[in-house]
Amino acid sequence: MSVLRTSNRVRGFLSRRSTVLALLGAAILLLDLTRRVVSGDIAGSSLALFLWDGVVIGLVVGLAGIGLSMTYNILSFANFAHGDYLTAGAFSGWVAAFLVAGAGRFDVGDLFLLGGRGGAVDSQTVGVSVTATPVAVVVGMLVAAGVTAVLALVVDRAVYRPIRDRSGISLLIASIGVAFILRYVIAFVFETERLGVTSGAKVPSTVVPLLDVRITAHEATLVVIATGLMFGFHVFLQRTKLGAAMRAMSDNKQLARITGIPVERIVRLTWVIGGSFTGIAGFLVVLESGSISFNFGWLLLLLIFAAVILGGIGSIYGAILGGLTIGVISRLSLVWLPPSIMNATAFAVMILVLIVRPRGLFSGGTSV
Amino acid sequence: MTLADRTRTIFSRDWTTDLPGGDATLVVLVMLALYTWVGLFGIILGLDVSGLLNSLQTITFYAAVYAILALALNLQWGYAGLFNVGVVGFMAVGVYTMAILSRPVAPISGPPGFGLPLPIGLIGGVLAAAVIGLVAAIPALRVDDDYFAIITLGLAEIIRIVISSPAADEFRVGSIRTGTGGANGLSLPQNPIHSIYYTDPASPAAGTTPVGDAVFSIFEAVHVDPAVVVKITYAGVLVGFVVLYFVFLSRVGNSPYGRVLKAIREDELVANSLGKNTDRFKVETFIVGCALMGLGGILWQGSQGFTSPGNYLPQQTFYIFIALIIGGAGSNTGSIIGGALFAGLLFEGPRLISRLVDQFLTFRSSPNNFVDAVVPLLSLDIGPFIVYALDSIAYLRFILVGSILIYFIHNRPQGLLGHRKEIAASIDLLDRSAETEGADDE
Numbered sequence: 001m002s003v004l005r006t007s008n009r010v011r012g013f014l015s016r017r018s019t020v021l022a023l024l025g026a027a028i029l030l031l032d033l034t035r036r037v038v039s040g041d042i043a044g045s046s047l048a049l050f051l052w053d054g055v056v057i058g059l060v061v062g063l064a065g066i067g068l069s070m071t072y073n074i075l076s077f078a079n080f081a082h083g084d085y086l087t088a089g090a091f092s093g094w095v096a097a098f099l100v101a102g103a104g105r106f107d108v109g110d111l112f113l114l115g116g117r118g119g120a121v122d123s124q125t126v127g128v129s130v131t132a133t134p135v136a137v138v139v140g141m142l143v144a145a146g147v148t149a150v151l152a153l154v155v156d157r158a159v160y161r162p163i164r165d166r167s168g169i170s171l172l173i174a175s176i177g178v179a180f181i182l183r184y185v186i187a188f189v190f191e192t193e194r195l196g197v198t199s200g201a202k203v204p205s206t207v208v209p210l211l212d213v214r215i216t217a218h219e220a221t222l223v224v225i226a227t228g229l230m231f232g233f234h235v236f237l238q239r240t241k242l243g244a245a246m247r248a249m250s251d252n253k254q255l256a257r258i259t260g261i262p263v264e265r266i267v268r269l270t271w272v273i274g275g276s277f278t279g280i281a282g283f284l285v286v287l288e289s290g291s292i293s294f295n296f297g298w299l300l301l302l303l304i305f306a307a308v309i310l311g312g313i314g315s316i317y318g319a320i321l322g323g324l325t326i327g328v329i330s331r332l333s334l335v336w337l338p339p340s341i342m343n344a345t346a347f348a349v350m351i352l353v354l355i356v357r358p359r360g361l362f363s364g365g366t367s368v
Numbered sequence: 369m370t371l372a373d374r375t376r377t378i379f380s381r382d383w384t385t386d387l388p389g390g391d392a393t394l395v396v397l398v399m400l401a402l403y404t405w406v407g408l409f410g411i412i413l414g415l416d417v418s419g420l421l422n423s424l425q426t427i428t429f430y431a432a433v434y435a436i437l438a439l440a441l442n443l444q445w446g447y448a449g450l451f452n453v454g455v456v457g458f459m460a461v462g463v464y465t466m467a468i469l470s471r472p473v474a475p476i477s478g479p480p481g482f483g484l485p486l487p488i489g490l491i492g493g494v495l496a497a498a499v500i501g502l503v504a505a506i507p508a509l510r511v512d513d514d515y516f517a518i519i520t521l522g523l524a525e526i527i528r529i530v531i532s533s534p535a536a537d538e539f540r541v542g543s544i545r546t547g548t549g550g551a552n553g554l555s556l557p558q559n560p561i562h563s564i565y566y567t568d569p570a571s572p573a574a575g576t577t578p579v580g581d582a583v584f585s586i587f588e589a590v591h592v593d594p595a596v597v598v599k600i601t602y603a604g605v606l607v608g609f610v611v612l613y614f615v616f617l618s619r620v621g622n623s624p625y626g627r628v629l630k631a632i633r634e635d636e637l638v639a640n641s642l643g644k645n646t647d648r649f650k651v652e653t654f655i656v657g658c659a660l661m662g663l664g665g666i667l668w669q670g671s672q673g674f675t676s677p678g679n680y681l682p683q684q685t686f687y688i689f690i691a692l693i694i695g696g697a698g699s700n701t702g703s704i705i706g707g708a709l710f711a712g713l714l715f716e717g718p719r720l721i722s723r724l725v726d727q728f729l730t731f732r733s734s735p736n737n738f739v740d741a742v743v744p745l746l747s748l749d750i751g752p753f754i755v756y757a758l759d760s761i762a763y764l765r766f767i768l769v770g771s772i773l774i775y776f777i778h779n780r781p782q783g784l785l786g787h788r789k790e791i792a793a794s795i796d797l798l799d800r801s802a803e804t805e806g807a808d809d810e
Contacts, residue, residue: 078514109739116737159774166781168514169451173693174777176686180770184763189738302525305518340533347522354515355507 022356033335042335045212050331052213056288058307058327059226061300064281065307065319066233067152067274073250073314074270075160077171081178082278083301085148087294088182089279090286091190093144094197101136102126114195114292123196123290129203130221130287141225141283148279151182152271179298187294194293197286222284229277230320237316242269250314303330303343306350312360322360326350391701398705402427402712409720413727418593425600427712432606433668434715435707438692439613439700440660446698447621448653449633453517454504455688457524458497458658459665460680463556464531466493466666467675468546470557478554479538479547486557490666497662498655500527505654509647521682532677553676561602561671565594602671609667610704613660617700629653633698683766690714690769693776696783705785714769722761725754734759 036042068082091114098111098121106121115121130137159174198218205216237243248256249266257263285300286292307326311318326346333345353361406427410420437455444450470489471481484492500523507519530536537550548554562569565580572594576584584594620626631639632646640646669675687710695706734755735741741756757764776783 078518109737109743112739113737159778162778168512169517170777170781172451172514172517173689174774176689177770177773177777180683180686180766180773184766184770188760188763188767191737302518302522306522309515309518338533338535340535341529344526344529344533347526351507351519351522351526354511354519358511358515 019356022352029336033332036335047335048211048213050334051328052211052215052219054328054331055324056219056222056327057303057331058324059223059320060281060285060288060323061303061307061327062320062323063226063229063284064278064300065304065311065323066230066316067270067278068304069308069311069314069316069319070246070250070270070274072308074253074267075164075171077160077168077175078305080172080175080301081155081182082175082304083297083299084179084182084186085152085275085278086282086285086297086300087186088151088282088297089144089148089275090282090292090297091186092147093140093279093283094286094292096143097128097133097136097140098126098197100139101128101133113190114197116191116193116195123198123200124202127199127202128197129199130217131204132199132202137221137287141280144279144283145276146279148282149272149275152275152278153268156267156271183295183298190294192294194291196291198290200290216288218287218290222288225280225284229280233273233277233316242266246270299343302350303346306346306353309350310353310361315360318360325361394701395704395708398708399428399431402431402708405712406716406720409724412724417591418596421592421600422596425596425603427716428603429599429606430711430715431708432603432610433664433707434688434691434711435610435704436606436613436664436667437661437688438695438703438707439610439617440657440664441688441692442697442700442703443617443620443660444654444657445692446703447626447629447633448650449513449636450650450654450657451513451517452504452520452654452657453682453685453689454520454522454524454527455661455685456680456682457520457527458500458661459669459684460524460527460531460677461500462493462497462662462665463670463675464493464548464554465496465662466490466670467554467556468548469493471546471554475555478549478552480545482544482546486560489557490663493666493670494659494662497665498659501655501658502651504658505651509650521685524680524682524685528677528680531680549676551677553674553678555674556670556672558673559602559671561598561605564601565598606667609663614700614704621700625649687715687769690773693773693783696785699783699785702783702785706783709784714765714772718761718765718768722758725758 033042033047037044037047064082064086067085068079071077071079071082094114095112098114099108102111102121102125106126110121111126113121115123115126127133128136128140155178159178160171163170163174203216203218205214207214237247245256245261245266246269248259248261249263249270253263256266282297285296303326304323307322308319309322310325311320311322326349329349330342330346333342337345403424406423407420410423415423437459441452441455444452466486466489467481468489469482469484469492470486471478471483473480473483475481504520504523507516511519531548532551534550536548537552538545538547540546558569560569562572563577565576565583566572566574567577568574576594580594583597587594587597621629628639628644628646628649631642631644632649636646639649669679691706691710692703693706694709695702695704735744735752738756741753744750744752
C-alpha cells in the first residue's frame with residue numbers, strides 16, 4: 001500500500017522475536033486450556049458453548065468484514081462508518097419484517113417504530129421468529145441488504161467520491177462524520193433505548209447430543225445464511241468475469257486500470273456487495289441476539305476491524321477467517337478472564353497482530 | 369491547488385495576519401463574539417446577572433478544555449503527523465491515576481485510594497498518561513497512519529472497558545486495596561479552587577476564608593451567587609493553562625526540534641535520510657502529547673468531583689478532532705479558536721436555541737414519537753415535527769457535528785486557520801510544490 005517507513009532491520013528483528021513470543025504465548029494458553037478441560041476445571045460442554053458462541057459471532061463479524069476489507073483495500077481508507085451501515089441495515093430490515101409480520105393486526109406507525117415509545121406493538125405480540133414468520137424474516141433480510149447497498153452507494157457518491165484522490169486520513173475523517181450522521185439519524189427516529197424484536201424464549205431450539213450445547217433456530221439460520229453467502233461470493237469471485245475483475249482491482253489497482261477494467265463500476269459493485277452483506281449481517285446479529293439499539297453496529301466496528309486486520313486487508317477469505325478467529329478468541333478468553341472485558345481481549349489481540357504481523361495472519365496473495 | 373483555492377487562501381491570510389496585536393487579538397475577538405452570542409441568549413431568556421455570568425463561565429470552561437486538548441492533539445497530529453484517535457484513553461489514565469493516588473485511604477464510599485496529597489496525584493496522573501503513551505508509541509513506529517488510528521482507538525476502548533469492569537472496581541496492589549469504582553464511577557478529590565474561598569473545601573457551609581469573604585461580598589453586591597464565583601475562578605485557571613500550553617507548544621514548534629517534527633509530517637523518508645532519528649522524535653512527541661492529554665483530562669473531568677467510564681467514550685475524542693479540524697491542524701492559534709468555536713457554537717449552540725424556542729413558542733401538540741411528528745407533515749402541519757426536533761436536539765447536534773466535519777474535509781481541509789500551518793523550511797517552498805504536485809501524482 002504505502003511505504004512502510006521504518007528501517008527494515010528494526011522491523012525484521014522485532015517481528016521475528018515477537019512472532020516467536022506470540023506463538024509461545026498461544027501454545028502456553030492452549031496447554032493450559034487442555035489441562036483445565038482434562039482436570040475438569042472447565043466442563044467440556046461449556047468449552048463447546050464458548051466455541052459455538054464464538055463461531056456464531058465470528059461468522060457475522062466475518063460477513064460484515066468482507067465489505068469493509070474490500071473497500072479498505074480498493075479505496076485505501078478505513079471506513080469508520082461501516083459499523084453504522086450494520087445498524088442502518090438492521091433497522092430497515094426489522095421495520096420491514098415488523099410491517100410484514102404485523103400487517104393488518106397492528107397500527108402501521110407502531111410497527112414502524114418497532115414497538116418503541118409505548119403503543120400496542122411489542123416483540124411478543126408481533127412474534128417475529130424464523131419458524132413462526134419465515135416470510136417476514138426473509139423480506140426483512142432482503143430489505144436490509146437492499147437499503148444498505150443503496151446507502152453505501154449514496155454515501156460513496158456524496159461523501160467519498162469527491163475526495164477519492166485525497167489521503168486515507170481525509171477519507172477516514174469524513175467517514176467519522178458519516179458515522180455520526182447515520183447513528184444519530186437512527187436515534188432521532190427510533191430513540192436510543194434497546195428494543196426487543198424477536199419472540200425470544202418462544203424460538204425453538206435443540207440440544208446437540210454429546211456436546212450438550214443448545215442451538216436456537218436463529219443461531220442456525222445465522223450460520224446457514226452467513227456461510228451460504230460466503231460460499232456464493234467465493235463462487236462469484238472465482239467463476240465470473242466481474243469476480244475476476246474485482247480480484248484484479250484488489251490485487252493491483254494500476255494494473256487493473258491499464259487492462260481496461262472499468263474502475264468506478266467495480267468500485268460501485270464493491271459497495272453494493274459489501275453493503276448488502278453488511279446489512280444482512282446487521283439483520284442477523286439482531287435476529288440472533290433478539291434486540292436492537294441505535295449503536296450496536298458502532299460497538300461491533302472495532303471487532304470487525306480486528307477481523308479484517310487479522311485476515312489481512314483486502315483478503316476476503318482472510319476477513320472470514322479473521323472473523324471466526326476473533327469470535328472464538330473473544331469467547332475462549334472467558335476461560336481465563338471475566339466476561340466484562342471480553343471485547344477488550346479481542347482488541348488486545350488485534351493490536352498484537354498489528355504489531356507482530358501488520359499484513360495480517362492469513363495474508364499471502366491478497367484475494368486468493 | 370486550484371486558482372480559486374489559492375485566492376481563497378490569500379484572502380483569508382490577509383485578514384487574520386494583519387490584525388493589530390496578532391493572534392492574541394484574534395482569539396480575544398472570537399471569544400468576545402462567543403460571549404456576545406451567549407450573552408444575547410441569556411438576556412432574551414431573561415437570566416439574572418448570576419445566571420448570565422454562569423452561562424459565560426460555562427462557555428469559557430468548555431472553550432478552554434477543548435482548546436487544551438486540541439493543542440495537545442495538534443502537537444501529535446499537526447506537528448508530527450501521528451493520528452491519535454485514543455485521546456480519551458489518555459485522559460482517562462490521567463484522571464483515574466490521579467484519583468487512585470489522592471483518594472483517602474478510608475473513603476466514605478467507593479474503593480480506597482493511596483491518600484497522597486493532590487499535587488502528587490496530579491503528577492502521577494500525568495506521568496501515567498505518558499507511560500501509556502510510550503506503550504502505544506511502540507506500534508506507532510511500525511504501522512501506517514490508518515492502522516495507528518485503529519490501534520489507538522482500540523487502546524482507548526481497552527482502557528475504558530477495563531476501568532469499568534467489575535474486576536477493576538476494587539483490587540489489591542501488594543497489601544493496599546484500591547480500585548476504579550467500576551461502572552459506578554468514582555468520587556474525586558475536591559477541586560483545590562475551593563480552598564481559596566472556603567475554610568473547609570469539602571463543605572461551603574463551614575465558613576469562608578478572608579479572601580472568600582472579600583470576594584463574595586463584592587460579587588454579592590451585584591447579586592452573583594458564590595458558587596458561580598468559584599466556577600468563574602476555575603474557568604480563569606483553565607484559561608491560564610491554555611496560555612501555558614500555547615506558549616510551550618509554540619516554543620517547541622519554533623525550535624530546531626519542532627522543525628524536525630514538521631519535516632517528519634511532510635515526508636518522513638526525507639527527514640530520515642537527512643540523518644534524523646525519526647523514530648525517537650515521534651515517540652518523544654507522542655509521549656509529551658499524551659502527558660498533556662492526561663493533564664487536560666485532569667483539568668477537565670478531574671475537576672468535577674466525580675468521574676465515570678461514560679465520560680471516556682470514543683465520541684469525546686472525535687469532538688476534540690473536530691475542534692482541531694475546524695481550527696486547522698498544524699496551527700496552535702487554530703487549535704484554540706477551533707476549541708472555542710466548537711464549544712460555543714456546535715456543543716452549546718443547539719442547546720441554547722432549543723431553550724429559546726421552548727420558552728417563546730408554544731405548539732398545540734407535542735408528539736410522542738417520530739411517526740406522530742411526521743404524519744402531520746402530510747397535511748402541511750410542521751408544528752409537531754418542530755417540537756419533536758427540539759425535544760431531540762441532542763441527536764440533531766451530532767448530525768450537525770458530522771455534517772460540519774464532512775463539509776470541512778470537502779471544502780476546507782486546512783481548517784479555518786490551517787493555511788497558517790507552520791512550514792518546516794525557513795523559506796516558503798509551497799509555491800513550487802503546488803506546481804509539481806500534479807505531475808507526480810501516484
